[in-house]
Amino acid sequence: MGVGEIAADARIIGHFGKGNVGPTVIFFGGIHGNEPSGNKAMEVVFFKLKEEKPPIRGTLYGIRGNIPALLYGKRYLDQDLNRMWTAENIKKIKEKDQKERHSEEKELMALYKLLAIILEEESGPFYFIDFHTTSSRTLPFITINDAMINRKFSSLFPVPTILGIEEYLEGPLLSYINEQGYLSLGFESGQHIEKEAVENSISFMWLTLVYSELIPKKSVKDFNAYFRQLKSAALNELRFFEILYRHPILSTHHFKMLPGFKSFQLVKRGELLAYQNNKVVLAQKKARIFMPLYQNQGEEGFFLIRQIPQLALWLSAIFRKIKFDALLGLLPGVSWADREKRTLMVNRKTARILAKPIFHLLGYRSRRVNERDILMSNREYTAKNAMYAKTWWYNNKKSV
Numbered sequence: 001m002g003v004g005e006i007a008a009d010a011r012i013i014g015h016f017g018k019g020n021v022g023p024t025v026i027f028f029g030g031i032h033g034n035e036p037s038g039n040k041a042m043e044v045v046f047f048k049l050k051e052e053k054p055p056i057r058g059t060l061y062g063i064r065g066n067i068p069a070l071l072y073g074k075r076y077l078d079q080d081l082n083r084m085w086t087a088e089n090i091k092k093i094k095e096k097d098q099k100e101r102h103s104e105e106k107e108l109m110a111l112y113k114l115l116a117i118i119l120e121e122e123s124g125p126f127y128f129i130d131f132h133t134t135s136s137r138t139l140p141f142i143t144i145n146d147a148m149i150n151r152k153f154s155s156l157f158p159v160p161t162i163l164g165i166e167e168y169l170e171g172p173l174l175s176y177i178n179e180q181g182y183l184s185l186g187f188e189s190g191q192h193i194e195k196e197a198v199e200n201s202i203s204f205m206w207l208t209l210v211y212s213e214l215i216p217k218k219s220v221k222d223f224n225a226y227f228r229q230l231k232s233a234a235l236n237e238l239r240f241f242e243i244l245y246r247h248p249i250l251s252t253h254h255f256k257m258l259p260g261f262k263s264f265q266l267v268k269r270g271e272l273l274a275y276q277n278n279k280v281v282l283a284q285k286k287a288r289i290f291m292p293l294y295q296n297q298g299e300e301g302f303f304l305i306r307q308i309p310q311l312a313l314w315l316s317a318i319f320r321k322i323k324f325d326a327l328l329g330l331l332p333g334v335s336w337a338d339r340e341k342r343t344l345m346v347n348r349k350t351a352r353i354l355a356k357p358i359f360h361l362l363g364y365r366s367r368r369v370n371e372r373d374i375l376m377s378n379r380e381y382t383a384k385n386a387m388y389a390k391t392w393w394y395n396n397k398k399s400v
Helices: 037-052 067-072 089-094 102-120 146-154 172-178 194-211 223-233 312-322 324-330 348-353 356-361
Strands: 013-018 023-027 057-066 124-135 143-144 160-164 185-193 240-248 253-259 272-276 279-282 287-290 301-308 332-338 345-349 364-367 373-378
Touching: 013 037, 023 037, 023 194, 037 057, 037 124, 037 194, 057 102, 067 102, 124 172, 124 194, 143 146, 146 185, 146 312, 172 185, 172 356, 185 194, 185 332, 194 223, 240 287, 253 301, 272 301, 312 324, 312 356, 324 332, 345 348, 348 356, 356 364
Parallel strands: 023 057, 023 124, 124 185, 143 160, 160 240
Antiparallel strands: 013 057, 143 185, 240 301, 253 272, 272 279, 287 301, 332 345, 345 373, 364 373
16 A cells, blocks of 8 residues: 555544655554544644645645544553554564454554655654544643654753653554654643534644744734644643653553542642552652543553753753763763664662763653663664754754
8 A cells, every 4th residue: 555545544534745755744643542632633734734735845744643542432442552662562463364463553554654654755854743632631732752843943942841651651653653764743622522622623734834834924814813722721831741650550450540630730648549459549749630530541640740941941951962872881881782882881879879860861761671670762763863953843952
């Protein structure tokens, strides 16, 4: 199947700019089947594009995610599609007979093949946006893997940005795409069934089309209104945050969040947040609660986040630019895990001395390998910075 056949695929909500030279922008919606707002927003935007026919320099795709789960209105049927995108897991699914694959494995392979076609046949720079919503009330926000291309582009939008979620989740679609070196953002537009979640996604989509230079700003008459919509919905919260804690849930756990919590709400240390298996769950520290769970399916009860100081953001950009992390391999208990010097193996005792924020500053996020060592990978070494170097926003001084 080539690009010419993609438009006829039921998975494709819309496709413009066949054969155009320029940026390629890909939106995903409904990777979780109980989150239809992104798909509804894409339908609205693609209808308007067909009506108004603005000049398009590049290629645009709107893609449905987990179609069977969307039909049932469930997060997933057999397995969370947004926790399956690892090289090891994809290899296992490829080796399975098609008849043996469960629902989400079939969906993953369909998306995987479609992505391969787009990356092979379209031109860059590539922009991947994944629309989501949450079960709790929330400000609209962006989640990113902490590569500078993601950080710079996300700083253009008038909503808060959350860094480091890849350190706590295994197998999100956007992490897989980011590992290939491409810019990728997740946009959480609001609560699942709120009208505002659709409106925020529509606004975010138009801003993305302009910021990526797929469509000229002058062709989007309501651009300023879309910007104001997001800024107002986000209550003028434009700061960057990082995740401190993830509360995991197993399928055998009985978890119940106390009612009334919403993302970005401040909680005190020791505050009662939830009950799990008839035991209390307390906040481990003073922080902001993030994505508290108010639905049956999910692997995280909640997260805790904190604001990242502006100075830390500025220093991390400088240190990454001069590749200061090359000196880390000289420290005791720290060694390079690969010849390319892209991944660090850090002894857990050393990791306790060199706090996580220091590694985060340099772009490293951790994964535990065993009881003794932690593997830390750096998104900057896989990022295709050259692909984005000529964009207007890449060297924008206002970008973080």
